[in-house]
Amino acid sequence: MSIDCTKLTRQYLERLTTRELLVLADSMALDVPAGLDRIFIIEELISLGQEPPFTDDLTEDEIEKTTLIQNDNSKAVALPTQYNITFIHIMIRDPLWVFVFWEVKSHDREILEKNPSFDGYYLKVTPLPLLSEEDVFTVTVGAADNAWYLSFPPEQGTFQVALCAHCGQEEVILIVSDPFTLPNLFDPAHIHNNNPLIQLSGSGFMPILHKVDRVPRRTRSGNTQ
Numbered sequence: 001m002s003i004d005c006t007k008l009t010r011q012y013l014e015r016l017t018t019r020e021l022l023v024l025a026d027s028m029a030l031d032v033p034a035g036l037d038r039i040f041i042i043e044e045l046i047s048l049g050q051e052p053p054f055t056d057d058l059t060e061d062e063i064e065k066t067t068l069i070q071n072d073n074s075k076a077v078a079l080p081t082q083y084n085i086t087f088i089h090i091m092i093r094d095p096l097w098v099f100v101f102w103e104v105k106s107h108d109r110e111i112l113e114k115n116p117s118f119d120g121y122y123l124k125v126t127p128l129p130l131l132s133e134e135d136v137f138t139v140t141v142g143a144a145d146n147a148w149y150l151s152f153p154p155e156q157g158t159f160q161v162a163l164c165a166h167c168g169q170e171e172v173i174l175i176v177s178d179p180f181t182l183p184n185l186f187d188p189a190h191i192h193n194n195n196p197l198i199q200l201s202g203s204g205f206m207p208i209l210h211k212v213d214r215v216p217r218r219t220r221s222g223n224t225q
Contacts, residue, residue: 008045008046008048009046010042010046013042013045013046014042018038018041021038021041021042021045022041024045025041025044025045028045028048030044030045030048032044035178037083037085037087039083039085083103084103084105084106085103085105086103086104086105086108086174086175087102087103087175088100088101088102088161088162088163088175088176088177089101089102089177090161090177090178090180092180092182093149095152095154095182095183095185096151096152096154096182096185097149097150097151097152098149098150098152098161098180098182099147099148099149100123100147100148100149100150100161100177101146101147102146102147102163102175103146104163104174104175108174109143112165112167112172113143115167117167117168117170118165118166118167119166119167119168120140120141120142120143120165120166121140121141121142121143121145121163121164121165121166122138122139122140122141122163122164122165122166123138123139123141123148123150123161123162123163123164124136124137124138124161124162124163124164124171124173125137125138125139125150125152125159125160125161126159126160126161126162127157127158127159128157128158128159128160128179138164141163152182154184154185155184155185156181156182156183156184157181157182158179158180158181158182159179159180159181159182160176160177160178160179160180161176161177162174162175162176162177163175163176
């Protein structure tokens with residue numbers, strides 16, 4: 001499939017369906033994680049369209065045309081700090097820590113925060129399957145926060161993280177993450193079966209200190225206090 005990089009403008013890409021965006025990304029050898037929001041696919045395609053292609057098999061005329069396209073796209077475009085969509089994503093850092101980032105639509109935030117009973121946001125971590133409400137824990141986050149690191153127990157488990165709001169006695173669930181599973185660091189078999197997460201974390205080569213509190217912390221960004 002031949003791709004005309006001059007078409008990779010935001011206006012053009014936003015007219016495509018999500019399926020068409022995925023087909024286009026696949027034709028450009030762009031690896032798109034499952035479930036990635038279309039706005040991020042569009043940003044990746046725009047960035048890819050601005051990069052110079054491999055020129056080993058191009059003619060001089062094609063190289064010159066590519067150079068002109070790059071010059072047309074040379075102006076830096078600032079990415080928005082928000083996309084006005086509601087989402088929550090989980091990135092596993094190692095067997096004990098995950099990185100959570102989220103956003104809430106401006107309209108929904110405005111309605112919530114103007115409610116007289118609104119009392120802030122929090123992340124709610126729920127093990128799956130849920131055997132006892134005592135296993136659920138919450139972390140209060142600021143209204144301006146959009147990302148936190150969360151710590152987890154060293155036992156294997158599957159979890160979900162929800163972004164919620166306090167409104168009086170009511171719990172308002174705004175968005176829930178996909179389930180994710182962390183390995184059990186107490187089981188040495190996980191170290192010897194080439195579990196990639198443990199291998200990358202280096203846990204197999206370092207002593208593990210148990211029963212040490214690991215408090216959650218927010219990221220250092222312009223959107224946190």
